[in-house]
Amino acid sequence: MEVRNIIFVLLLGASSLVLAEDLTKAMMYLSEFGYLPPSVRNPSFDQLLSQEALTDAIKEFQSFTGLNVTGKLDDETKHTMNMPRCGVEDKSFRTKTRSKRYARYGTKWSNKDLTYKISKYPSRLSRSQTDSELKKAFRVWSDVTPLTFKQRSSGPVTIEIRFEKGRHGHGNPFDGPGKVLAHASFPSAEDSFVHFDDSEHWTVDSYRGTNLFQVAVHEFGHSLGLSHSEKKSAVMYPTHRYKPNFKLDDDDIAGIQSLYGKRRKPAPKKPAQPPKAPGDRNCKEETVEKVINNVRFTVKTKKCSWSYFL
Numbered sequence: 121m122e123v124r125n126i127i128f129v130l131l132l133g134a135s136s137l138v139l140a141e142d143l144t145k146a147m148m149y150l151s152e153f154g155y156l157p158p159s160v161r162n163p164s165f166d167q168l169l170s171q172e173a174l175t176d177a178i179k180e181f182q183s184f185t186g187l188n189v190t191g192k193l194d195d196e197t198k199h200t201m202n203m204p205r206c207g208v209e210d211k212s213f214r215t216k217t218r219s220k221r222y223a224r225y226g227t228k229w230s231n232k233d234l235t236y237k238i239s240k241y242p243s244r245l246s247r248s249q250t251d252s253e254l255k256k257a258f259r260v261w262s263d264v265t266p267l268t269f270k271q272r273s274s275g276p277v278t279i280e281i282r283f284e285k286g287r288h289g290h291g292n293p294f295d296g297p298g299k300v301l302a303h304a305s306f307p308s309a310e311d312s313f314v315h316f317d318d319s320e321h322w323t324v325d326s327y328r329g330t331n332l333f334q335v336a337v338h339e340f341g342h343s344l345g346l347s348h349s350e351k352k353s354a355v356m357y358p359t360h361r362y363k364p365n366f367k368l369d370d371d372d373i374a375g376i377q378s379l380y381g382k383r384r385k386p387a388p389k390k391p392a393q394p395p396k397a398p399g400d401r402n403c404k405e406e407t408v409e410k411v412i413n414n415v416r417f418t419v420k421t422k423k424c425s426w427s428y429f430l
Contacts, residue, residue, distance in 0.1 A: 143174075146193050149201050150177045152292065153358070154209035184210055185359070186352050203359040204330065206338055207292060207303030210348045210358050227307045228345040228379045229267075229278065237272045240282040242322050245332065249324050254281065257336035261344060264373050265380040279343050283318040290315060297321065301335050301360055304342035314339045327362040334366055341372065345379050 147169070151160035155177040160169070175191040182189045185200050238254065241247055251271065258269035287293040294300060294317040304314040316322070316335070323329035334355075341356050349356040354369040406421045 142193060142198065146178070146198070146201065147174070150174075150181060152209075153181075154211040155180050181210075184348075184350050186350065200359065202299075203361070204298050204301050205359040206335075206342075206348070207294075207300040208342055208348065208358075226345075229307050231278075232266050232380070233268045233270070234278040235270050235272050236279040236281060237274065237277045238281045240284065242283040242316065242318055242332075244318075245322050245324065250332070253324055253333045254336055257333050257340055260337050260368060261340060261376060263383065264368065265376055265383055267344070267380055278312060279340075280313045281316075282313065283316045285318045288315065294319060301330055302339045304339040306342060307345050312343060314343055327364065330360070331362050334363065335360060337366075337368075341376070344376060346372070346375050349375070 147156060147160055150156040151158060156169075156173075178193060178197065179189050179191045181187075181201075182191075182197060187196055187200060188194075190197075236254075236258070238247075238250060241250055245253075255269075255271065262268055282288070285294055290303075290305075290311075290313060292300070292303070294315075296317075296319050298320070300317060301320055302314065302316040305312050314336075316332075316339075321329035322332045324332060338355050338360070346356050348358045349369075349371055351357060351369060351371045354371040355366075356372055356375065407418060408421065409416060409418050
């Protein structure tokens, strides 16, 4: 994240001063993720933000991320701002109300059968590892919705996936290891993508480095129409921390199913049953009278049938 030389200090409480550099970093962060207007990141920006505007932005960030709402740039707030995270905005500037639950961006795919391709692979993982991890990440969402995902090697697809570094032509440039890990677009017929920062040390089945599978599940949630959630246990929470027992939270499931509905369970097939042995229910008694040599005989018979259930 670029730090501009906006030299001023902000009075917090009675006498505590925050260094201009820390404050400037915080302003850039809050602007990038939707708490301050985008103009703050413009190189020509030379306005002095009011104490009230900046304090309100810090409070909104603290509230969204579950911190103590103090309005101060305290150590807990700076620590959260420095955590690895998704590059998608937490909220649009001037949106003042958000319920503490999942959030939908407002668009979704009309088709339930989606396709994707990996146009550019990571430099530190093999193609087979990358294919496997991303397929597994898509399956997390298809397990709870009617959606299906199929990988293609060429041609037009629903979602294009690339591993890029720095400036790459979409959204904000990546900023190196350990900061913004990836970003994604929401459902769009024009250009739907997921980009991962190739500067990260992407790993598989490990808490070391940056776990590709877990980050991919989050980014694919954006690709399907989910915004960030304020619930810390949700996969769609904006910051990333490795989870040993990774799974969708109820909040994530409620959000995605509000867009696409629940996955229909196929009706169980009835197993073939062996033939049923004849019994009273399968048999019918018949009485036949015959006369032989002027002698009348009464003969009782029982006809039985076999029943087959397929």
